[in-house]
Amino acid sequence: MRQNSGGQKKDMKVIGITGGVGCGKSAVLAYLESEYAAVVTELDGVAKNLQKSGQECFGRIVSQFGTEILRDDGELDRNRLAETVFGDPEKLAKLNAIVHPEVKEWVREDIARKRKDGVGLYVIEAALLPTAGYESICDEMWYIYAEEPVRRRRLKESRGYTDEKITQMIASQPTERMFRESCDHVIENSGTLENTKEQIGELL
Known part of the structure; x- marks a missing residue:
């Protein structure tokens, strides 16, 4: 072992x-x-959850890209966000710099929790x-x-x-x-x- x-x-x-x-x-x-x-963790699903209203990641994305990427209900419009960064390497890099570290930290913490649970x-x-x-x-x-x-x-x-x-x-x-x-x-x-x-x- x-x-x-x-x-x-x-x-x-x-x-x-x-x-x-x-x-x-x-x-x-x-x-x-x-x-x-x-225990299966799909990173795209983790990213979606972290981008919901009220999450720190959500706030940083809105601060970076503006409220025009929001739906009427206040949640992120993922299609509109994708259109905003598509074809713009600089904007995509900024989005990834916000989301990827948050996802990785969540995964590290979840691994620790599951290890403690005996998974x-x-x-x-x-x-x-x-x-x-x-x-x-x-x-x-x-x-x-x-x-x-x-x-x-x-x-x-x-x-x-x-x-x-x-x-x-x-x-x-x-x-x-x-x-x-x-x-x-x-x-x-x-x-x-x-x-x-x-x-x-x-x-x-």
């Missing part, structure tokens, strides 16, 4: 799950929850995990890989996306090389779920 810097036993495993759109991360997360009683497996999911600096938080990073034609078929069938939209989404995410270089293990998820489960079983 690994030791942490304080010399105490580290009995909860923390795994980072990442991969491009359409690679099948959701199926992997569901399996880890049902079969291994994993055995904690999973962090995000497509942008390789660029978000979570290597120091995770014991292992897993790249869920699927061939591009498979990803495109899944996205068309499950979400009704066009080829153009899929191409734009893939282009906005880390490259396959970046995913592979930043992760400890690759889960091949182009085939059947049973095959994917076998690979997970070998790692856990």
